[in-house]
Amino acid sequence: MAIDTTASAFTPIALRLAGGAQGFNWLPVFVADELGLFAKHGIAIEYKRLGSVDKATSAVLEGDADLAITPPEGAVANFVKGGELRIVAANAVRLPMSIVARPEIASLADLKGKRIGTSSLTEGTAIYTQIVLASQGLRYPGDYEFVLAGIHTKRWEALEAGEIDCAPQPAPWNFLAEDRGYKLIGEVNAFIPEIVFTAIIGRSSWLRANRDMVIRFVKALIEAHAITDDPMRQDVTLPIFQRITTPESPTLANRGLEYMRDMGMWPDRLAVPEKALRTTIDLMIRAKLLDEARCGEAMKVFDDSYLDAAA
Numbered sequence: 001m002a003i004d005t006t007a008s009a010f011t012p013i014a015l016r017l018a019g020g021a022q023g024f025n026w027l028p029v030f031v032a033d034e035l036g037l038f039a040k041h042g043i044a045i046e047y048k049r050l051g052s053v054d055k056a057t058s059a060v061l062e063g064d065a066d067l068a069i070t071p072p073e074g075a076v077a078n079f080v081k082g083g084e085l086r087i088v089a090a091n092a093v094r095l096p097m098s099i100v101a102r103p104e105i106a107s108l109a110d111l112k113g114k115r116i117g118t119s120s121l122t123e124g125t126a127i128y129t130q131i132v133l134a135s136q137g138l139r140y141p142g143d144y145e146f147v148l149a150g151i152h153t154k155r156w157e158a159l160e161a162g163e164i165d166c167a168p169q170p171a172p173w174n175f176l177a178e179d180r181g182y183k184l185i186g187e188v189n190a191f192i193p194e195i196v197f198t199a200i201i202g203r204s205s206w207l208r209a210n211r212d213m214v215i216r217f218v219k220a221l222i223e224a225h226a227i228t229d230d231p232m233r234q235d236v237t238l239p240i241f242q243r244i245t246t247p248e249s250p251t252l253a254n255r256g257l258e259y260m261r262d263m264g265m266w267p268d269r270l271a272v273p274e275k276a277l278r279t280t281i282d283l284m285i286r287a288k289l290l291d292e293a294r295c296g297e298a299m300k301v302f303d304d305s306y307l308d309a310a311a
Contacts, residue, residue: 012044013213018056018065020119021151022049023244024170024256025092025198026069028266030240032224041216051151054120060201061085066210067217071124072199072277072301073284079301080294084203087277087302089218089270092197095128096260098174099186100159101166108186109136117149117158117167125168127287132168132191134286172246172256179252189263195279196272197265207303218270218310225266269311272302 019026032038038045048065050056057074059065061083075085099108111133118125130140138144149158155167159182168188169177178184207214227233234257242253281298284290290298
């Protein structure tokens with residue numbers, strides 16, 4: 001009798017997967033889970049929702065999580081210092097965000113002296129906001145203040161409570177804010193059209209020791225990304241997206257999902273385009289989080305061997 005050597009023959013192994021919010025950009029992960037793609041490849045996901053991107057990066061670095069899906073700036077900074085963090089694949093390569101401001105603020109230039117909500121001072125939203133506002137001659141620090149308000153849901157609460165004046169908000173929360181009278185005064189994607197928004201990161205020693213499991217995990221996500229990017233599979237993706245974003249509004253969920261998919265947010269086969277990674281690194285340099293002389297070295301943070309093996 002032939003021995004079944006397919007991935008489905010494996011006894012599922014737990015993989016601790018960390019993230020900050022585990023929200024809209026995690027759609028392919030939830031698609032893979034609900035359609036049994038992880039199980040088919042012998043993986044059982046243990047979700048670790050940590051509330052901030054910094055904590056997700058730290059969880060991998062400290063061994064409290066196996067992998068994380070999170071903005072890659074922390075991994076880049078660790079790598080150039082000789083650390084163990086590596087990028088394995090891309091999860092999202094577009095920024096589906098609007099700069100959402102209180103109703104009395106009419107333009108980006110009006111943000112001088114204002115309080116801007118962010119989830120980190122060194123990763124993700126803070127970097128994107130600095131680039132957008134630099135287009136108006138506004139500099140940080142000095143021209144505006146960052147407030148650590150938390151992930152996008154917490155930033156929305158802070159906006160409603162008047163604790164901040166503005167925040168970069170992803171779809172569909174940007175559209176929710178617009179419906180409630182807030183102003184969308186800038187599209188982040190217009191200023192930063194291609195970037196590694198979120199990546200799959202891991203520690204090099206753990207990745208090597210668990211290479212087969214990482215490859216199976218990547219294979220499952222490649223299948224899930226293809227489904228997520230297919231408009232004909234919206235019967236699968238939209239209910240999941242609505243549940244993790246705006247359960248009360250199928251209209252907002254549909255608008256948000258189409259907005260993200262149409263801009264090419266989820267990369268085919270989890271590819272890490274060189275241009276997108278270079279943009280991430282260039283923005284870190286502009287935000288003074290990385291020495292320009294380390295740019296070439298920083299590009300090596302991406303270990304493409306896992307994607308190659310999965311293909």
